[in-house]
Amino acid sequence: MEHNPLLELRNLTTIYPTKRGLVRAVDDVSFAMERGQILGIVGESGCGKSTVLLSIMRLIRRPGRIDQGEIQFRGENLRDLSPNAIRNIRGKEISMIFQDPLSTLNPAYPVGEQIRESLQLHRVMNDGRLRLSQRAREKERVVQVMTEVGIPSPMDRYAAYPHQFSGGMQQRALIAIALVCEPALLLADEPTTALDVTIQAQILDLMRRINQDHGTSIILVTHDLGLAAEFCDTIAVMYAGRIVEQGPVDDVVSHPQHPYTQGLLNCRPRISERDLRVEPIPGNVPDLADLPPGCTFAPRCPRRQAVCDTGPIPLVETSMGNVSRCLLHVDFQREEGWGWGDKVMRKA
Amino acid sequence: MQVGRQFESPVARQSYLWRVRLKVWRRNTSEFLAELREHPLALLGGIVILLYVLAAIFAPLITTYDPVQGNLRHRLEPPAWHPEGNWEHPLGTDAQGRDILTRIIYGARVSLMVGILAVSISATIGMFLGAVTGYYRGRLDDVVSRFADLLMAFPYLIFAIGVMAFLGSGFINLVLALTFKGWVEFFRLVRGEMMSEKTHEYVEAARVAGLGHNSVIGREILPNIIQSVFVLATLRMGYMIILEASLSFLGLGIPPKTPAWGSMVAAGRDYLLVAWWVATVPGIAILILVLSINVFGEGLRDILDPRLKVE
Numbered sequence: 093m094e095h096n097p098l099l100e101l102r103n104l105t106t107i108y109p110t111k112r113g114l115v116r117a118v119d120d121v122s123f124a125m126e127r128g129q130i131l132g133i134v135g136e137s138g139c140g141k142s143t144v145l146l147s148i149m150r151l152i153r154r155p156g157r158i159d160q161g162e163i164q165f166r167g168e169n170l171r172d173l174s175p176n177a178i179r180n181i182r183g184k185e186i187s188m189i190f191q192d193p194l195s196t197l198n199p200a201y202p203v204g205e206q207i208r209e210s211l212q213l214h215r216v217m218n219d220g221r222l223r224l225s226q227r228a229r230e231k232e233r234v235v236q237v238m239t240e241v242g243i244p245s246p247m248d249r250y251a252a253y254p255h256q257f258s259g260g261m262q263q264r265a266l267i268a269i270a271l272v273c274e275p276a277l278l279l280a281d282e283p284t285t286a287l288d289v290t291i292q293a294q295i296l297d298l299m300r301r302i303n304q305d306h307g308t309s310i311i312l313v314t315h316d317l318g319l320a321a322e323f324c325d326t327i328a329v330m331y332a333g334r335i336v337e338q339g340p341v342d343d344v345v346s347h348p349q350h351p352y353t354q355g356l357l358n359c360r361p362r363i364s365e366r367d368l369r370v371e372p373i374p375g376n377v378p379d380l381a382d383l384p385p386g387c388t389f390a391p392r393c394p395r396r397q398a399v400c401d402t403g404p405i406p407l408v409e410t411s412m413g414n415v416s417r418c419l420l421h422v423d424f425q426r427e428e429g430w431g432w433g434d435k436v437m438r439k440a
Numbered sequence: 441m442q443v444g445r446q447f448e449s450p451v452a453r454q455s456y457l458w459r460v461r462l463k464v465w466r467r468n469t470s471e472f473l474a475e476l477r478e479h480p481l482a483l484l485g486g487i488v489i490l491l492y493v494l495a496a497i498f499a500p501l502i503t504t505y506d507p508v509q510g511n512l513r514h515r516l517e518p519p520a521w522h523p524e525g526n527w528e529h530p531l532g533t534d535a536q537g538r539d540i541l542t543r544i545i546y547g548a549r550v551s552l553m554v555g556i557l558a559v560s561i562s563a564t565i566g567m568f569l570g571a572v573t574g575y576y577r578g579r580l581d582d583v584v585s586r587f588a589d590l591l592m593a594f595p596y597l598i599f600a601i602g603v604m605a606f607l608g609s610g611f612i613n614l615v616l617a618l619t620f621k622g623w624v625e626f627f628r629l630v631r632g633e634m635m636s637e638k639t640h641e642y643v644e645a646a647r648v649a650g651l652g653h654n655s656v657i658g659r660e661i662l663p664n665i666i667q668s669v670f671v672l673a674t675l676r677m678g679y680m681i682i683l684e685a686s687l688s689f690l691g692l693g694i695p696p697k698t699p700a701w702g703s704m705v706a707a708g709r710d711y712l713l714v715a716w717w718v719a720t721v722p723g724i725a726i727l728i729l730v731l732s733i734n735v736f737g738e739g740l741r742d743i744l745d746p747r748l749k750v751e
Contacts, residue, residue, distance in 0.1 A: 151647055175652075183649035196641040200663035210649050225450040228457060251464070269649065 096167040098309050099148070099277060100124040104161035106140075106147045112381040117143040117156070119333040125326070127276070128307040130300075132320030132341070134356070135330035136377055141313045144330075145279045148311075149188060150178050166276070184214040187270035191282040193262035197254035203265045204250030207234045210272050237268045241298060260291035264298070271302060278302070278310045284319070296323055317356045321345040329353050332378055332388040335407070339414025349416035351393045387419070395420060475743045482739020485732035492729055496548040503539065507546040507699045510536035516715040532717045534707065540718065543699040544725045550700045551729070554611070554684045555677045558618035563673050565619070566626025567662075573627075574634025575657050585631070588624045596621055597686055604692040614693050618680055629672055633665045667744035674737030678730040685726050701726050 106118040117140045125131050133141045147158050150170060163170040165186070170178065190196045198206055210216075211230045231250070238246035241264045254262060263283065270278055280299065284292040300323065302308050314320050320327055321341055328338040329352065337350040348354045355373040375392040384390055386401040393400065399419055408421045476483050495502060510533070518525040519532040519540075531540040573581035591599070603617035637643070638661065646660045687693035688702025696703060701722045708719025 149648055151644070179650045179652060181650070182647070188645075188648040190641055190645060192641060196645045198642040198646070198660055198664070213650055225453055228450075228453050266645075269645075 096164070097124040098127045098129075098166065100162075100164040101144075101148070102162040102164065104144070104147060104163065105159045106143050106152055106156065107159045108156040110381055115380045116159075116333050117380065118147060120161075121330075121333075121335055122161075123328055123335070123338065125309055125311070127309055128303065129326065130303060130310045130312065130324045132324030132327045133311065133313045133330055134315065134317050134320050134327060136315060138377055138380070139330045140333040141330050142281050143333075145188060145281055145311065145313060148279065149182055149186065151182075180214065183210050183270075183275075184216075184273045185275055186277045186279065187273070187275040188279040188281065189263075189266050189270050189283050192286050193259065193266045194254060196266055197262060199254055202251045202253055203257065204231070204234050204238070204246075204252075206254075207237060207265065207268050207272050210269060214273050216273050234268075234272065237272045238265075241265075241268045241271070242294075243268070259287055260294065263287060263291070263295055267295070267298065267302075271306075271308075274306060274308075276309060278308050280310060280312045282314055283312070285314070285316075292319075299323075317345070317353075318360050329356070332380060332383060334388065334417060336389065336417045337414055338407070338416075343414045347414075349410045349414055349421065350389075350418045351395050351420070352389045353416075355392075355394075387417070472743065476739065479739040479742060481735050482743075485734075485736035485739065488728060488732035489736060492548050492732075493552060495545050496552050499542075499545045499549065503542040503545055505539040505542040507538065507543050508697055510534070510538040512537045516711065516718065518715070519717050519721070522717075531721050532715070534704070534718045535711060535715075540704075540721050543704060544701070544722055547699045547701045547704060547722065547725070548729075550611075550688075550694055550698060551681045551684055551726075554614055554618065555681045557615045558622055558680045558684075559673050559677045561615065561619045562622030562676070563626045563669055566623035566628075567630045567669055569623070570627040570630025570632075571634055571657050571662060571665075574631035575638055575653070575661070581631075584627070588627055591621050591624050594621070597683060600683060600687060601690065601692060604687055609692055609695055611694060611698075614684060614687065617687070618683060622676065622680065625676060626669060626672060629668060630665055633668060634661060637661045637664055670744060671737055671741040674733055674740055678733040678737070681726065681730055681733070 100123070102122050104118055104121045105116060108115045108117055119140075121140075121144060123131065133144060135141050143152070146152055148163055148165075148170065150158070150163075150173075152158060158171060161171075165181070170181070173181070197203065201209075208230050211233060216233075235246045235250065238249065243249050243261060243264050249257075249261075254265070257265060263286075267283075278299075283299070284295050287295060296319070299310060299312075303310055312320060312324060317327075317329075321344075324341050326339065327341050327344045328335050329344070329350065330336065331352050337344060337348065337353045344353060345357070348357055352373070355371070358371040359373060360370070373392055378384060378388055378391065384401065386399075386403060387393070387396075387405045390396050390400040397419065405417050405419060407415045407417050408419075410416050410421045476486065514529065514533050514537040515535060517529050517533040517537075520527050520530045522532070525532065529539050529541070531544070533539055534543070569584055573584050594602075599621050600617045603620055604613060607613040607616065634657075643656055643660060646656050651660065684693055684700070685702035685705070688700040689706045691703070691706065693702055694700040704722040705719050705726075708715070708717075708722070711718050
């Protein structure tokens with residue numbers, strides 16, 4: 093049998109038409125991940141990392157839409173599924189957790205009921221046994237999940253409302269909602285950004301345990317490269333809708349190949365090196381409706397060359413095992429006399 | 441892992457669940473009453489409304505007089521506290537010798553029924569249209585919103601008078617005339633709330649969990665809006681009752697034979713100098729009921745918002 097990865101994106105492009113022109117929020121993104129793997133997507137705000145997740149879920153709000161590419165999940169293309177079929181995948185096979193747990197929980201329902209809703213919706217506990225006891229079995233499962241994610245005295249907490257929970261507990265409840273149907277893939281959109289550091293560590297710990305115990309694959313979207321470095325197996329760095337560097341976590345963090353990744357690592361404050369100054373990346377993220385013609389990072393790049401402004405830049409395999417979207421890895425000197433554009437197109 | 445209680449049979453489990461449910465319901469009710477106690481005015485309003493409702497339901501048990509057939513020998517008798525009054529007719533009699541208290545009690549039936557029906561129909565229509573247009577927007581939203589704007593341009597009373605003149609008087613027509621424009625308020629409220637609630641992340645989370653759009657509207661968003669609808673409904677109820685009385689006063693509401701507060705005031709107008717109570721007492725009945733409803737509605741607003749609750 094042909095081997096299928098759990099999830100594979102091929103040339104995914106998601107666009108938003110705006111008054112000032114077409115915005116490619118996600119541009120030609122490809123990656124594959126195996127069962128049990130943790131992938132980190134890192135980038136500044138507005139670089140399209142959340143849009144990748146929403147595209148996988150097929151929840152891009154109109155007028156935005158997925159323009160090109162495939163989303164292969166367990167061997168079927170999610171883009172081809174009917175609205176009903178995709179609804180059966182959402183929450184059951186692929187779940188998602190969000191940044192701000194309080195606004196993600198519905199204020200009108202007790203937390204336990206919100207966790208149970210997924211079970212009810214996907215009829216997980218509906219095994220043809222007595223209808224009357226189904227609700228009770230669902231509740232037992234909810235309490236079990238609440239225990240698993242570390243909500244103390246879950247029996248009493250079942251009927252509590254979201255605003256009666258602390259921030260960390262809310263995020264645990266949210267994770268419980270995502271996990272109650274035992275999904276194969278968990279999409280985490282900045283799950284720890286709204287929490288303080290100690291709680292952050294607990295939540296990450298919880299997610300790692302879930303990953304180990306159930307073999308749940310996780311895509312972690314974050315702006316914190318350090319956090320991703322600690323937590324993920326592979327990392328994809330995104331800039332202006334494109335993946336600029338991708339590879340195993342150790343390679344990306346210890347030998348960053350793309351100047352943007354290097355910049356991200358440099359602007360991280362480190363406790364051990366107090367005298368070392370934090371170096372911010374100069375300039376701002378470019379306007380997505382009006383991108384520079386060549387490398388999108390070129391205007392902010394400390395190692396910019398004249399060639400950076402011509403033509404699209406391909407993802408290039410580097411000597412370190414990661415791929416990087418930078419012309420530094422292309423040996424121009426040897427092929428002098430060629431048009432840079434030609435060279436680049438061939439590599440692509 | 442074994443969690444939760446063990447039961448010998450599904451029936452035992454189910455009976456346990458019912459007992460728990462009953463307990464929760466009792467706790468919620470007593471919580472509501474406890475909170476109501478902290479708003480003494482609202483509590484008072486609630487009690488007065490309850491008295492009106494009970495009186496309307498049990499009218500024949502409370503009073504033995506006929507609300508329609510008068511006794512001409514007892515015309516224009518003053519109320520009990522008047523030097524010439526007596527306790528036979530505690531609030532006096534009108535020009536045809538009918539007991540005013542009796543007519544007020546029977547009149548409460550009309551006012552309350554019209555108020556409840558008009559408000560609940562308006563609220564249902566307004567909520568449905570508001571929820572659908574506020575969530576989906578689009579062409580339907582444009583059409584319904586412009587129509588609502590159009591209705592808003594007419595003063596309510598003038599509009600109702602026009603509709604009544606067109607439809608003719610009668611109970612059903614009265615309710616219709618009031619709902620024709622009454623739904624607009626609810627529509628605008630729910631549409632606005634829907635548009636703001638729609639942007640909250642829990643809506644997206646519900647979609648992520650696999651809910652369809654209609655379930656998101658009905659099961660996720662509406663429960664967060666419903667308390668505002670309740671509050672608006674109580675406040676509008678008072679207004680509807682006043683409108684009903686105004687229409688009856690003008691002779692456009694309930695046909696003359698049925699006792700209604702508005703027509704009682706109208707009938708007593710001619711006797712204001714000789715028998716002031718004939719017109720005044722029904723007016724005070726309207727005043728007390730509407731005031732109670734408004735005070736109760738405002739208390740409700742403070743109590744019902746789950747986001748204001750802090751433990």
